[in-house]
Amino acid sequence: MIVITGASGQLGRLVIQQLLKKVAASHIVAAVRSPEKATDLAALGIEVRKADYNQPDTLDSAFVGAEKVLLISSSEVGQRLAQHKAVIEAAKRADVKLLAYTSVLRADTSPLALAAEHHETEIALAESGVPTVVLRNGWYHENYTMRIPGDLAHGVHLGSAGEGRISSAARADYAAAAVAVLTASEPQAGKTYELAGDTAFTLREFAAEVARQAGKPVVYTDLPEAEYKAALLNAGLPEAFAQLLANSDTATAQGALFDEGRQLSRLIGRATTPLSASVAEALQH
Template identity: 50%
Template sequence: MVIAVTGASGQLGRLVIEKLIERGTDPALIVGLARTTEKAADLAARGVEIRHADYSDPSTLTSALSGVNRLVLVSGSEIGQRAAQHLNVILAAKAAGVSFIAYTSLLNADASTLGLAVEHRATSADLESAGIPYVELRNGWYTENYTGGLAPILAAGTLHGAAGDGRIASATRADYAEAAAAVVLAADAASGTVYELGGDEPHTLAELARVVSEVSGTPVAYENLTADALRDLQIANGVPEGWADFAAATDTGIAGGDLDTDSRDLSALIGRPTTSLADAVAAALRD
C-alpha cells in the first residue's frame, strides 16, 4: 500500500509524513508531493519518495499520483484559489486510481461563518461527486497560530483580540497530523465520514493570556476590542490590510462559536489527550 501526502514541504504535510513513519510505515511506501521538491530533501534522505506536484498545474498531478493507493490531501494555502486547486488534485486522483482520500478541512465547515469555510464546502461537494471513498478531517485552529507570535505579546504585556468570550478548541499541528496518519492508515471509515477535530480543552483568548502569563512568568493581559478597532490596531502596527481584515473576521467568528467544538474525535483518533495549551506555550518558549 502506497500513501501519498500533498504539501510535503509544508508544516502540516511534513508532520503527517513523520507521523506515518512513527506509526511503522515504511518510508519507501510514502510519496511526498511538493511544488518545490528541494524543500523536502530531508524527507527524501529518510527514504520517502518526493514527487513534483503543483495544485495549479494539472499536468503534474496524475503522474505524481501514479501507483498511489491512499492520499492525504492537505488543503492549500492560497486562499481564493483553493477550491479549483483541490478539484485538480481530486480529478487527478480519480484518473490515477487512488482508492481513498483523507482531506483536511475546517472545523464546523458546513455551518461556519468564516470566509475560509466557503472553499472547504466546495471541495467537500467535489469529493462527493468524484465517487472516490473519502473522509473529511475538519481541523480546528492551530495552537501555533498564537504561540508562534508570543514575543511581541510578551514585550507589550497585552494580547489584543476581538473574540470576547468565544472559545477556541485549538490543538497543535502535530496532533492534527497524527490524526491524519491514523485515518489514512486505517481507511476503514464509511465514505463521507466527517471528523470534527479540536483540542480537549477549549479556551478563550483571556484564558490564553492567563496561561502565557503563568508559563512565561511575564504578566500578560487580554484586551478585548471591537473588530474594527482590532483591524485598525493591526494596520497601525504594520500588518497588511488583507491580513488585518482576516484577523478581525476570524475573531468575529470565534465570538460566534465557529472554532469551538465539544467533539473528542481528535483525542479518540490519536489515542491520547490532545496537547495542553500550557505544554504548547512552554514548547514555543523553549524554541
C-alpha cells in the same frame, strides 16, 4: 502507496514524521511544489515528487501508483477551490482508493469566512465519486503561540474574540489524526470527522497562561473587529490576511472554534496536547 500533498509544509512534515512510525518510507510519497525544499524528506528514503496545485500535469505524475492521498488544503485563500478541484480530478484519474482532505471545523455551518472554500471543496469531493474522508480540523495552538514573542514585548494580546471559547489542539495532534485515518484497518470512505482539542480556553485565559509561564505581564485586550483589523494593518500585515484574522476572531466570539465532541482524542487514542504544553514549548524557543 500513500501520497502526502503539501508535504514540505508544517502539517505535511508532521504527518510524514508520524507516518514513518507505521509505514515503510518506500511506501510514502512526498508531493511538494518545490522538490529542492524537501531534500530532508528525500534523505529519509521517501520519494519526493513535484506537485503544484496550479499545474495539473504535475499532479498526474505525482499520483502514479497512489492508493491513498492526503490533500492538505492550500494556503492560498481565494484560490483554494480551483486548486483543490485539480487535485480531486487528478486523484480520480489515478483511481485513488481513498482521498483524505483537511477541511475546517463544521465547514458547512461555520461563520468563519475561510470556511466557504472548504465547504465548496467538500461538495466537489462528494460529487467526484472518489472515495473520500474529511478531516475537519479546528484551530492549532500554534496559531496563538506564534504570537507569544510579540505579546511579551508589548504586554498585550490583541483580539476581537470576546469570551468565545477555543477548542484548539497542537498541530501534531491533527497530523496524528491524518495518520490514523490513512492507516486505519476499517474503511474510512464516507466519514467526516469534527476534530478539536479536549479542552477550551478564551483569549483572556490564553494571555493569563502566557503571563504565568513567562513571569511577565500579558493582558488580553478585546477590540471591535474593525479596530483589531486596523491594529493588524498597522503591524504590517497584508489587507487580506488582516481581514481574515479579524473575521476569524469575530467568528470565534460566535462559537466557531468551540467543540466538545472529543472526536480528535478518540481518533488518535490519547488526550490532545494541553495548551499549557504548547505555551511552554513556544517559550523554550
